[in-house]
Amino acid sequence: MNNIIIAITWDWGAFDSFALTVGVVGVLVVFFALLFLSIIYRIVPKLINFKFKRRAKKNNVAMPAEEEILVPGEVNAAIGAAIYLYLNDLHDVENPVLTVDNREVRRQSPWSDKHQFLNQNVKR
Amino acid sequence: MNNIIIAITWDWGAFDSFALTVGVVGVLVVFFALLFLSIIYRIVPKLINFKFKRRAKKNNVAMPAEEEILVPGEVNAAIGAAIYLYLNDLHDVENPVLTVDNREVRRQSPWSDKHQFLNQNVKR
Amino acid sequence: MNNIIIAITWDWGAFDSFALTVGVVGVLVVFFALLFLSIIYRIVPKLINFKFKRRAKKNNVAMPAEEEILVPGEVNAAIGAAIYLYLNDLHDVENPVLTVDNREVRRQSPWSDKHQFLNQNVKR
Amino acid sequence: MNKNPLKNSSPVRKALTMLFLIVIVLFGSAFIVGGEEDKTAVQTEQLVTADTSGTTVAEDVTTVDPQTAEEEVTPSAWDGVKQFLKYTGFANCTRGHLIMIVVGLIFIFLAIRFEFEPMLLIPIGIGIIIGNIPFMEGAGLKVGIYEQGSVLNYLYFGVTQGIYPPLIFLGIGAMTDFSSLISNPKLMLLGAAAQVGIFITFWSALMLGFAPPEAGAIGIIGGADGPTAIFMSSMLANGKNVMQTGAFAGQTVDNLIGPIAIAAYSYMALVPVIQPPVMRLLTTKKERMIHMKPPRTVSKIEKICFPIIGLIMTCFIAPSALPLLGMLFFGNLLRESGVTKRLANTASNALIDIVTIILGLTVGASTQATVFLTDKSIMIFVLGALSFIIATACGVLFAKIMNLFLKGDNKINPLIGAAGVSAVPDSARVAQIEGQKADPSNFLLMHAMAPNVAGVIGSAVAAGIMLSFLLTF
């Protein structure tokens, strides 16, 4: 690199019909693809449930009404509290002074097995 | 592919002496190779035991008579029961309804560490 | 290979100025490189401490005097004993007779999951 | 307790379900072949694909000439849409693609529903789907497994060059306990007997018109070891070797890696369906009730010597099997040495898993309809089934022959002879299950493991012998 003089030339001419096509087709296809998928995923559970219910009826087994297993509000709140605590906790980072990591107990290593082991003993 | 019409032509002529040789030599060599191995594995333990016994005699240490450590019948039956239960259990598969997999607690991940963690809290 | 007759010809002529250069430059550069590094590593902690102390003073937080956290003699001796025991222990190797390795409990395997599981049951 | 009403099916029901699915596919594909107007047959096959194929059929399937595609980059947005559509899977879809996608779905279904070797069938099944997503071939999109520079092509390299199978054998060695075999070496002969199937299939394939190297690769399907089969076909039926002898001189062998691999893994997964009838046919109830005396314990030093001796012996006999047997015994030594547990763990976990994922995926993807759906593939499937049946029969019959020379409680339960085909550990489990059907107090599993692992060694030796005859054909 040498002196960087950024020569920005904004050329509206580059926005030709090909560019337009790619952009428009692209956005539309992405959109319809995901719309299509979302419709299918809306249908599939119903099909599965239908099959199960029919089978359940045949077997006289009561199927749990899956759609209704909703997490109640209080549970959600409790979960929220947990998340809140977690997110706050995330920046409680270790003391910058020496930390001994006892968790990494490796039993064997081609390069440092005994070394590791001894270090752990020594540091403890 | 187009219309698959399987034209099976069974040609006895292809079974020439080369084919015969490969087959016969192949079977015989596989057989004798494994026979040979089985003989060696029959001999090796005796050699090892011989060496051990001599050494043991020299050191006045009683060697356990390895060959005699046989699992008694009752133990075998108990083991059998365990296997039986296991094999039956094998097809006791999970409830098709939502399963929360708490076992997979990963501590860190380049793509989804916090995601994982939070999910686990949420689902519990 | 055929009959190996090692014809050692010690040729002082090969020790030319190039060889001398490589050797001398090599030793010196390795030496000065590590000397240089060792000096830097001697300086860095002081810089870090300086920064921390200034910051600590600003925040009225007492910083632990890192340099003084030295492991006392008795602790060192205890560690030594542990190492000694460990090193002696290192050659206490397993009984040559059948060992059942219960530690390797793998849950699934494409080739031998059930096999593993069953074996473990059987051997126990 | 069975919480899932879908799961408590007997083997018979399993077999029926499976056969039913296969029949539907063949039936369906026959209809499709019959004419465009019968396309609806596809739609009834599988709940999940119904929408897919439905949509597919609704599209206007226009075949395009890839050479002219570039010139059609046109001014109007509508032309752009049309160009885009030409590249979609809908535009390039053929009956073959749909058939293969259904086959992939069946593999996945069998793996999840019946737990038939799921570690293999799921990667292969999804690989079949991935390999049969229709795309415009030859347009340089670098998507297909047979297109130079595509990701799948790079991953497939380890299959075509026979690199993955030895790595899998390394992991198998590191997770296999050869104790049963060491404690009763004579059971090794059962692992030899089952290899007869390989050579009979070799002959049959020759007579069906396959060239000798192709026939050799097909025969090894009867060895019931996926990695060995892939290794053999990558060496012998790789679409590259030019034959120099006999009637086939000057011809290039076909690339049969895909069909052979798929056949081998399919039948390995179907061992619990294929073997029991053969086993029951060839044994009396009294034979199936034979109790075998428990194996002796094996010392650590014997376990250490086993892989070393095995490596030297078998590889001196069949050096061509070195990549397979060398790795198998290497892995086993890592396991048994007692000082390299760490390496054995990695070989039997991370390494074998990574290779299994990539191998399964690419083997599946190599079934791209445009190269896979041929007469030869179908013949290979037929020969593979034959091969498994013969191998099972030979194992069982040889155990009966050995019993003629053995007395008292040394007698062998002929059911464990069927385990000689390898397919570790499924065929050993089949022997256990069949044995318990005859006598619930009979536990053959540990005994069956001996011919089972011997079968792995036996197939690899057989592969080595085949290679030394056929590589220079």
Place this chain on the structure above:
Amino acid sequence: MNKNPLKNSSPVRKALTMLFLIVIVLFGSAFIVGGEEDKTAVQTEQLVTADTSGTTVAEDVTTVDPQTAEEEVTPSAWDGVKQFLKYTGFANCTRGHLIMIVVGLIFIFLAIRFEFEPMLLIPIGIGIIIGNIPFMEGAGLKVGIYEQGSVLNYLYFGVTQGIYPPLIFLGIGAMTDFSSLISNPKLMLLGAAAQVGIFITFWSALMLGFAPPEAGAIGIIGGADGPTAIFMSSMLANGKNVMQTGAFAGQTVDNLIGPIAIAAYSYMALVPVIQPPVMRLLTTKKERMIHMKPPRTVSKIEKICFPIIGLIMTCFIAPSALPLLGMLFFGNLLRESGVTKRLANTASNALIDIVTIILGLTVGASTQATVFLTDKSIMIFVLGALSFIIATACGVLFAKIMNLFLKGDNKINPLIGAAGVSAVPDSARVAQIEGQKADPSNFLLMHAMAPNVAGVIGSAVAAGIMLSFLLTF
């Protein structure tokens, strides 16, 4: 309690620190560019590099002609020393190298200090340093990433051929829980809306003078998926393809893999800094306070069907996205099938870690100053920022549009629209944090995961469409 006084900084402080660092670097580099006498500016930048650059400057920087280097193997030891010095980094160092080393240090600093995507920024940061250790180029030392036969060059192969991104997607699939998306499929549209940024950036890049394939690769930065961006640029802006259409016919595309990858990962790491202002600007406090009803539970069979249907559907639409989406859904099926947990574990641990390490390192090292510091790189960074901002805005605005059609407790909190850019899981976390700022009892995280993972699929589909238009350009 915060034991480390360095860590308790608010996002604002984070942003300020970061901007401060960037300003210093740009400022410093401008000075360096200004003339040799201003070199001291570098020394004040970072404590750690102070010594480095200090020493560097002190050396006599002599430029050597590599061609003549060999002839100078000379008799005297002093000449030997001189020859050695010519090969040191000090002798070959340029301003560009120093600038890039400082950039690498900033990456590492951000990763450790603020935990901005450390798994990515640390490998990339150290890679930038490794790639910018000055050495005598062209002397056959096999050190540089662009030198044939060097270790870095071999490892870089997986980047230039687009092999690593699909393997990473395999791991991502194996660790992603798509439940949120399955339980509320309409949120998928938010993942589509955010992709508008890709195409607007594509247009902007075209108008800045980039060739269409290059512009396509640049646009995908807005997809906020590092692997997708690398895959796209390895396909389209790889320095090898020759264009055949329009004004650029006959020209070879530039190799923009390095700048695009660095830009993509940088902005992904900076999501917590870039997104919040945009989100707050486009939403009212009332909107940010919308509570969404908890997602329903999802059955196991739905989870199994999801990857299979998703694979077939999306790949029929955009077969060019097969390497990415095929692997993503393959990984997810391994996870959800329930019978291949072992493979899913390896894919989402050992395999993805190994690939992440090597990918990060080589992408970082590909920023070797002599090829990286160009006008184009700087424009790519500007366009990348634009891309992220537009994508975020589109996601939020589309959520507001959807709300026009939704009633009552079905209304969507527009903050989760921002998660549609993917950058999993950081942008979902940003939505959660911003939501809690408006109402501490609002927990959007699980809801935000749905557009978040849909964004991954959406970007991959967009990439596939781009490829089908631009690969044959």
Place this chain on the structure above:
Amino acid sequence: MNKNPLKNSSPVRKALTMLFLIVIVLFGSAFIVGGEEDKTAVQTEQLVTADTSGTTVAEDVTTVDPQTAEEEVTPSAWDGVKQFLKYTGFANCTRGHLIMIVVGLIFIFLAIRFEFEPMLLIPIGIGIIIGNIPFMEGAGLKVGIYEQGSVLNYLYFGVTQGIYPPLIFLGIGAMTDFSSLISNPKLMLLGAAAQVGIFITFWSALMLGFAPPEAGAIGIIGGADGPTAIFMSSMLANGKNVMQTGAFAGQTVDNLIGPIAIAAYSYMALVPVIQPPVMRLLTTKKERMIHMKPPRTVSKIEKICFPIIGLIMTCFIAPSALPLLGMLFFGNLLRESGVTKRLANTASNALIDIVTIILGLTVGASTQATVFLTDKSIMIFVLGALSFIIATACGVLFAKIMNLFLKGDNKINPLIGAAGVSAVPDSARVAQIEGQKADPSNFLLMHAMAPNVAGVIGSAVAAGIMLSFLLTF
């Protein structure tokens, strides 16, 4: 308590056993070389091989002309058997193969019996056996490591191109704790002093007639780092480079990767046997009793800065060492950053294990008798021993020199100077053990780790310097 009577041997007994084994092999091989009639000498060597070689000798060893082999595909079954026999290991076996197999068995024996670096010696030992299974070379069987297209050849690629060593250094970095070194940087000089052995060996090799690049690669054996030695020899003595200077101009360097790697790893394993006599010879009991003051604790920030500074400094000095040192310090930063533990774990477990397995296997297999058993190999072994002894001596003596300038409790126990040769962590353990022999209350291990890891850095720097002089030779 010692349960195993085989294991309670003193180092002296270990050394004796080992020397005994070596003498037997050399003796045996001399006999074999002497004439066919002395073959029985081999049979007494090792229990395990007794059967092998016995059988081997019994066979009719007919040498075949591979060119004519194909024409002999003959009609009768007996000719088929003969053809098969020509391909067996028995038919192709030479004395060299048997000698090397015995060497491999000795490696395995030493690894299991005395636990000398088992992670390295077992893969190498089994590799030696695998590489020396005799097969018909040139017949296209794709078995040998030097045959294009064989599996071993593909795996060997990472050795010949120097790809594996940097990956191993990545793992070493991720598992090495540099605290001892950071807390007492002056001990780094001991790691420098031990590198004198490298250059003295370089001179010796030159005078024994090796070309300078070969001599450089041989010298590095004294660095006592297997990966560094393999990397150097793959760069300098790879059988491909053509020299352009001096008396050797126009000649191609020999491929010495195999002998150099085997020598390096053998002596690394034998560190507990080689070093103690040298250490005792050069120190007084009083010196060996010196107690060193305990190292200070090291802060997290120092640990983070260490790899970054080390990388920049050492690589500016010797850019050719970048692949090794870059990866070493990268791994260490992953470990110490505190935010990438996951990546550090994978690098120091799955990744290093996989590479170790494959590297060991292929390095072992590269000793194929037909290319390995040459004068040069034997000279390399002699030079390697020399190199280790000189390096140990230099480390110890330099510590004594440093003591002249140090006072009171700053004095260095010269035993830890011997740890400067690296061979992590064995030579540090040797220092600990020797120190305790002089004074059981003396614990030198932590102190010895400092020169030990400095030795790794020092050897890599030395390698870099060598490369900058010799790559362009």
